Amino acid sequence: MRENKQGNPLGQEWKQTEGHLIPVSVIGLGMMGSALAQAFLKEGRRTTVLSGPSFEV
Numbered sequence: 494m495r496e497n498k499q500g501n502p503l504g505q506e507w508k509q510t511e512g513h514l515i516p517v518s519v520i521g522l523g524m525m526g527s528a529l530a531q532a533f534l535k536e537g538r539r540t541t542v543l544s545g546p547s548f549e550v
Contacts, residue, residue, distance in 0.1 A: 514537060515538070518543065521544050
């Protein structure tokens with residue numbers, strides 16, 4: 494497996510950090526966003542959701 498500049502295998506930082514799942518954010522709760530948010534919550538990740546007509550990126 495290749496390593497990034499910090500010496501960690503690529504992709505490892507997305508799995509766990511010191512035994513804890515990395516928190517995630519989901520922008521938009523359409524069909525795709527709501528499915529992602531549900532999957533992250535089911536996995537036990539802290540999940541922040543940003544959605545609605547008043548939200549702008």
